[in-house]
Amino acid sequence: MSKRALTIGINDYPGTDGDLSGCINDAQDWAAVLxxxxxxxxxxxxxxxxxxAMVDKIGDLITGAAKGDSLIITYSGHGTWVPDRSGDEVDGRDxxxxxxxxxDGKILLxxxxRTLFDQRPAGVRVVLISDSCHSGSVTRGDEADLDPGLPRARFLPPASWMSLSALAATRSRPSSLMGGMTRAGGxxxxxxxxxxxxxxxxxxxGRPNGAFTYYAIKSLHTLLPGASYQQWFRAISHYLPSTRLPxxxxxFGSRTARHFELFS
Structure with a gap:
């Protein structure tokens, strides 16, 4: 059994006004942990x-795996949406x-x-960790580590990179990035x-990070050996949501998958 991971971090988005600060640190932090x-x-x-490159590396990771292997893919960067062309999205957006x-108009739908993940051999475990995208409000959580100031959303509005004609073709319904990701596989x-x-x-x-990545990694230190993904998720929920990080x-996953031993 082998264990392989791909960590992706993008701060720099040329041609948009959407540069970020913490995504490279996220990817490097995940690489160190994994x-x-x-x-x-x-x-x-x-x-x-x-x-x-993302398609090639994800494809290589999945097609190069064998039964019993464990794969983890982490992504830190912007999420977005485009008009649905295949008719499989109830909200009219991919x-x-x-x-x-x-x-340059390049996106990873x-x-x-889903096409990439469908190539995985039987018996290969795949976990996707996505620190990207979307708005809401709550008031709780532990913010002791958070620096003062307003954070930036990891969502890139289509108007910042899509042509006006393409944008006009969309339906005016709310997007749901995680809904699409849950159908991707893994x-x-x-x-x-x-x-x-x-x-x-x-x-x-004093150090940029994604809030989810920061608290996900911090919470690892609170877990006992043999902890499951579900137990890790509960530990993360101690920190998020919070007043300034709503x-x-x-x-997402089956009951069996949620109770996999963490990083096994």
């Missing part, structure tokens, strides 16, 4: 994380991750991810927020 858990880690950062070259999806919320790009003790982490 490397310490015995995973062979590959990373795509900023200009290396083009759409073609959800997407934003590669570095989104300014939930449909693309055993588990851990997401930074609900469909109706944003994941926040912010700063902790995002509610989500976990």
């Amino acid at each position: 490397g310490g858990k015995g995973y062979a880690v590959t990373s795509l950062l900023d200009e290396a994380a083009t759409r073609d 959800e997407a991750l934003c590669p570095h070259d989104i300014g 939930d449909d693309d991810l 055993d588990l999806l851990l997401a930074g927020c609900r469909d109706t919320e944003f994941s926040w790009d912010t700063q902790f003790r 995002q509610t982490p989500q976990i």
